[in-house]
Amino acid sequence: xxxxxxxxxxxxxxxxxxxxxxxxxxxxxxxxxxxxxxxxxxxxxxxxxxxxxxxxxxxxxxxxxxxxxxxxxxxxxxxxxxxxxxxxxxxxxxxxxxxxxxxxxxxxxxxxxxxxxxxxxxxxxxxxxxxxxxxxxxxxxxxxxxxxxxxxxxxxxxxxxxxxxxxxxxxxxxxxxxxxxxxxxxxxxxxxxxxxxxxxxxxxxxxxxxxxxxxxxxxxxxxxxxxxxx
Numbered sequence: 001x002x003x004x005x006x007x008x009x010x011x012x013x014x015x016x017x018x019x020x021x022x023x024x025x026x027x028x029x030x031x032x033x034x035x036x037x038x039x040x041x042x043x044x045x046x047x048x049x050x051x052x053x054x055x056x057x058x059x060x061x062x063x064x065x066x067x068x069x070x071x072x073x074x075x076x077x078x079x080x081x082x083x084x085x086x087x088x089x090x091x092x093x094x095x096x097x098x099x100x101x102x103x104x105x106x107x108x109x110x111x112x113x114x115x116x117x118x119x120x121x122x123x124x125x126x127x128x129x130x131x132x133x134x135x136x137x138x139x140x141x142x143x144x145x146x147x148x149x150x151x152x153x154x155x156x157x158x159x160x161x162x163x164x165x166x167x168x169x170x171x172x173x174x175x176x177x178x179x180x181x182x183x184x185x186x187x188x189x190x191x192x193x194x195x196x197x198x199x200x201x202x203x204x205x206x207x208x209x210x211x212x213x214x215x216x217x218x219x220x221x222x223x224x225x226x227x228x229x230x
Contacts, residue, residue, distance in 0.1 A: 027054060034066060039073035042066045046078065050090070060091025071102075079106035080114045087117070096127030107138060115142035116150045123153075123162075132163030143174065148181035155186065168199030179210060184217035191222065195229075204229070 025033075027048070033041030046066035052058040064085060070078035083102030086095045100121050106114035119138035122131045136157050142150030155174035158167045172193050178186035191210035194203045208229060214222035 027056060034069070037069075037073065039070050039075045039078075042070035042073060043075045043078045043081075046070055047081065050081065050085075060085075064091050076106050076109040076111050076114075079103075079109070080111050083114065083117065096121070098127075100127030107141070110145075112142045112145040112147040112150070115139075115145075116147055116153075119150065119153060132157070134163070136163035143177070146177075146181070148178050148183045148186075151175075151178035151181065152183045152186045155189070159189075168193065170199075172199035179213065182217070184214045184219050184222075187211075187214035187217070188219055188222050188225075191225070195225075 030041050030045050030048070034045045043066075046063045046069075048054050048056040049059045049063035049066065064082070067075075067078045067082050067085070071082055079102050083099045083106065084090070085092050086102065087099035088094070100118070103114045103118045103121065107118045115138045119135045119142065121127050122135035122138065124130065136154070139150045139154045139157065143154045151174050155171045155178060157163055158174060159171040160166070164170075172190070175186045175190040175193065179190045187210045191207045191214065193199055194210065195207035196202070208226065211222045211225045211229070215226055
């Protein structure tokens, strides 16, 4: 079976704003609330300064200041975003160890993307010693929350037997979940498993279905496989 390249990539979208506590507040109102010590406002202000959204001029130094304040006031999102700033070197010097520390704090609070990133760092041995068992643990936690890249990586660990006993049946289960969440590499791998009868009886119809889904997402290997199965 040809395993597609692993999706073990750090989730780097740190500039999106998610703050349901605010319904189109003014920047001045957010600033006021932040200065009053409200963690949600501090986080929101930090993310605006980080992204340049809502007419705010990007200012990484100020973003770091307000995200740090939000973190100290218990904001889980701020912990994650500070980890991403350190990991990407956005406004601060790149520091995988500090990124690992912040991801660990956010992951322990249930932040799915932080759990995923923590799994990636453990898998790579980046910012910490390589530990496939810990990678499996954190991918599992994120996958159980329905985070598709974690579902894919969990399947990959089961397929390879990294950090867990090798199991084609479990790999099939998690590739299926990721494939249903539109992860094209998972769709390709799932098709291969049905084609070759790995963890499941051979099923050409399902193999073609998932190759087609991956092809529709632009996967050139899947397109080639469909041609070979005509």
